Amino acid sequence: MTNADPDRDRPLPDPETLADADRAAADALASGPRATELILMPVDPHRLHATWHVHPDDLAEARRRLGDDGPLVLRLYDATPALPAGSDRAPPFDVAVSGLENRWYVDVWQPGRSYVAELGLRAPRGGLVRLAASRRVDLPSAAPEAAEDRTFPEPTPPRGGMAPATPQPAPEAPAGPEAAPADAVPAGTGGDGTAAPPDEAPAGVGPPTPQEPAHAGAEPPCAETGPPLSETPPEPPADRSGFPRVDDQVLQDFAARAREAESRFLGGSAAGGEPAGEAGLFPPGATGAPLPEDGGPMPLESVMSLSSFGLAGENVDLEVNAEVVIHGRARPGSRLTLFGQQVPLRPDGSFEVRRALPQGALVLPLLLNQGNG
Amino acid sequence: MAAGHLCLVLHAHLPWCRHAGEAVTLEESWLFEAIWESYVPLLLMLDRLAGDGVPVRLTLSLSPVLLEMLADGHLMGRFRRHLDHLLALAEAESARDGPERAAADHHARHLAAVRDAFDHRCGGDLPAAFAAHARAGRLDLVTTAATHGYLPLLWPEPGAVRGQIDTARRTFRRHFGRDPEGLWLPECGYTPGLDGVLATQGVRYTFLEAHGLLHARPVPPHGVTAPARTPAGVAVLAREPELARRVWSAGTGYPGAPAYREFHRDLADRRDTGTPGPTGLKLWRITGRDRDAKAPYAPDAAARQADADARRFVQAVTAAVRRRDRDAPPVTLTCPFDAELFGHWWFEGPYWLERVFRHLAATDAVAAATPGDVLADAPQLPRVEPAASSWGEHGYHNVWLNTETDWLWPHLHRAARTMAILARDHAATPADTPAGRTLRQAGRELLLAQASDWPFMLRTGTAARDAEHRLGTHLGRFRLLADALRAGGVPDPRHLTAIEAVDTVFPALAPGTFR
Structure with a gap:
């Protein structure tokens, strides 16, 4: 690249034409x-x-x-490829969630584990009608791990010792994080060639592979995965439709243990002791809520009832403060107000507003003006 | 052979800011300030050291998008006008009587030297000037992801990571005529598996935050004081935390000394300069903690402070090297910094760096080195799987994935997935056809949307609305182009031409790598 390079002095576009293009672009983003x-x-x-x-x-x-x-739940599976010596795989657990389009943070106790998740409607006996499945995610480790013997295969040097001049052929689908180049050690195998747990979405669920993402296709993405859970490590899928299969009894047993573990945690006895379960098992507000008769994870309704604050006046034994998060999406360019104040819309039209959740009923005066009155 | 190596690594990056309007945008002002405060002063520092025969081994990462801006005639023309305006302002200030006169005079001389160097020393072509120092062996030029995308969070769509790295390599080659050997991971962000992509692209070495190695599996025997090798064969050097704190720490770092120039007080804070917003002229010193009591800047006192701090730094480096075990390999101390810290945030930073090299030259215990030097001395490296890590707050991905930014990642992932499909479907489409042009421009817009700058600005609240606007603009342009291709057509030719003309970045982009 030099000053003589023809790319150096490209003229700018006509501002009005660019503005027209960007109006079309904004419409495309919103639709x-x-x-x-x-x-x-x-x-x-x-x-x-x-x-x-x-x-x-x-x-x-x-x-x-x-x-x-049934309630919408995230069902998470410990899919850690190589568990630390002497440790067990965390049992699967459900997190009650809401919304057709939403985001959720899940806290876990044990660092360095790997998870896969399903999103679906939970059946009364614990089975799941699956809407979507995730790929595997690997959480970072939080501290040095105990010494271990590990061997790594020798990597193949890059062709010619330098980058290829032309694009490398892409791996065949699925091209997930594990689809590392052929001369690299696949992620998640720890470099020792051990098989990774399932991390692919079943066929028809979501668009995890480079395939047409439009909502079209003969097979609906819903798939009953019951009996859905397993206490044993999920087996690698035999094919792309495979996903951990477990029975309802396992789920019920697990829920009972989780209930016990959670009560120990919230009562303080677990502090400094053995992590008895996953902190993100249920929202903390679920403590003491009645369990469903079939022993399954907490329903969402039991969570909402504890969203309050100021339970004990000045002699506070427990004070709970809660926020309500109002989030959604509107056509970009619209004017949205809440309590008379304008709600900023992001470029895609999504918005999120946080407000303290008062006691009693809450009315949300949300007004949308699309510019035509 | 010295008992230790000091790897000083500077990483330079700013977001793409070419635009069609007349006014100087926020991102453009960042670029202009970085050029006159950091990039040109670093270049002049290298010139002085070379002229005095002082050995220099410095690693410099120039982000591909920054390279493209530094080579853009339109942007550099605007920079020259900005510099002229600033110089005139400094000269006017130096003609005024008052306590800041000496500081204004110093700035006027500094700006004049920068303009002279920019125009005559390098002919307006900063990449070429840095390349000359690289050919002379003083500088090790490395690359980073094309638009500084935060790779661990792009990793759910590996095509996005391949696109970032491959475009970086092609851009480096376009500017420097060869492939890069080293790559700076944006924000030191690493997740297991990334090394495979780097290895395929011919990257020999990269850099990690300290716990990337200290939490590796297994932990390498010499921690952060020696490089290791990943499963895919990429050498990794980790930041030495104690030395880093001496410079980076907001509370105790060198840049906070009272004699140094105060970054947060601009001439516009004291008087109406006739220019909206900050001028870039800062004529006061830090002085103390009182935000209102700032004494005029005294250049000579600041220079003495920089020399003293450089001497202390070299003493700390030497002491760290002497603490090594007798049977340990030569210690490698890796000190990466944002290049813009030197000059922009810490005005005396380039001079401090120059004094570090001069003091290093006077000691036998430690030698300045590049990663290539270190690896040549240590062909057998321990093999480890580095831990996921970053140098952001808390050491992981929190800065880029949080309640302020989590909405944008699904958009980026969907766009990357769409780009992969389009790249596959149009593998045989000639580049110079309307469809080929549309595909390549879609790739550019995707890369620009993936810049780590936008989530960072959203997180910190620094011009958050501006970050949202930029993100929405590039994602929208991507969708406009991609939707047309997916529908079997091409966009309105006027729209395509206009977008091509404003976002001219990465002419060497190869869509096939996004698959």
């Missing part, structure tokens, strides 16, 4: 169908982030299959 999907991402050693979008047609199909209106 278009999107497929059902679930994505997990690591935040830190103790926290992962889930984001999902559920197409309304998929939800309707899931409800039809369930024959009921």
Whole structure:
């Protein structure tokens, strides 16, 4: 590159034409169908982030299959490829969630674990009508691990010792994080060639592979995964439709143990002791809420009732402060107000407002003006 | 052979800011300030050391998007006008009577030297000037992800990471005529598996935050004081935390000394300069903690402070090297910094760096080195799987994934997935056809949307609305182009031409790598 390079002095576009293009671009960003999907991402050693979008047609199909209106849950599986010596795989657990399009943070106790998740409607006996499945996410370790013997295969040097001049052929789908180049040690195998747990979405669920993401296709993404949970490490799928399969009894046993573990944690006895379970098992507000008769994880309704504050006046034994998060999406360019104040819209039209949650009923005066009055 | 190596690494990056309007945008002002305060002064520092025969081994990462801006005639023309305006302002200030006169005079001389160097020393072509120092063996030029995308959070769509790295390599080659050997991971962000992409692109070494090695599996025997090798064969050097704190610490770091120039007080804070916003002229020194009581800047006192701090730094480096075990390999102390710290945030930083090299030259215990030097001395490295890590607050991904930024990642992942599909479907489409041009421009817009700057600005609240606007603009342009291709057509030719003309970055982009 030199001053003589023809790319150096490219003229700028006509501002009005560019503005016209950007108006069309903003419309494009705000429109278009999107497929059902679930994505997990690591935040830190103790926290992962889930984001999902559920197409309304998929939800309707899931409800039809369930024959009921079960709660929407994230079901998380410990999919750690190589567990530390002497440690057990964390049991699967559910997190009650809400919203066709939402984001959720899940806190876990044990750093350095790997997870896969399903999003679905939970059946009364614990089964799951799956809407989407994630790929595997690996949480970072929080401290040096005990010494261990590890061997790494010798890497193949880059061709010619330097980068290829032309693009390398892309790996065949699925091209997930584990689809590392052929001359690299695949992520998640620890470099020792051991098989990774399932981290692929079943066929028809979400668009985890480079395939057309439009919501179209013969197979609806809903799939009953019951009996859905397993206490044993999930087996690698034999094919792309495979996903951990477990039975309802395991889920019920697990829920009972989790209930016990959680009560120990919240009572303080677990502090400094053995982590008895995953901190993100249920929202803390679920403590003491009645359990469903079938022993399954807490329903969402039991969480909401404890959103309050100031339970004990000046002699505070417990004070709970809560916020309500109002989030959604409107057409970009609209004017949205809440309590008379304008709510800023992001470029995609999404918005999020946090307000303290008062006691008693809460009315949200949310007004949308689309510019035509 | 010295008992220790000091790897000083500077990483330079700013977001793309070419635009069609007349007014200087916020991002543009960042670029202009970085050029006159950091990049040109660093270049002049290298010139002085070379002229005096002082041995210099410095690693410099120039982000691909920054390289493109520094080579853009339109932007550099605007920079020259900005510099002229600033110089005129400084000269006017130096003609005024008052306690700040000496500081104004110093700035006027500094700006004149920068303009002379920019125009005559390097002919307006900063990348070429840095390349000359690299050819002379003083500088080790490395690259980073194309638009500084935060790779651990792009990793759910590996095509996005491949696109960032491959475009970086091609851009480096376009500017310097060869492939890079080293790569700076944006924000030192690492997650297991990334090394495979780097290895495929021919990257020999990269850099990690300290716990990337200290939490590695297994922990390497010499911690952060020696490089290690990843499963895919990439050498990794980790930041030495104690030395880093001497410079980076907001509370006790060198840049907080009272004699140094105060970054947070601009001439516009004291009088109406006729220019909206900060001028970039800062004529006071830190003085103390009182935000209102700032004494005029005294250049000579600041220079003495920089020399003393450089001597203390070299003493600390020497002491760290002498603490090594007798049977340990030569100690490697890796000290990476943002290049813009030197000059922009810490005005005396380039002079401090120059004094560090001069003091290093006077000791036998430690030698300045590049990663290439270190690896040549240590062909057998321990093999480890580095831990996921970053140099952001808390050491992981929290700065880029939080309640202020989590909404943007699904958009980036969906766009990357769409780009992968389009790249596959249009693998045989000639680049010079409307469809080929549309695909390449879609790749550019995707890369620009992936810049780590936007979530960082959203997190810190620094011009958050501006970050949202930029993100929305590039994502929208991507969607406009991608939707047209997915529908089997091409966008309005006027729209395509206009977008191509404003976002001219990465002419060497290869869409196939996004698959």
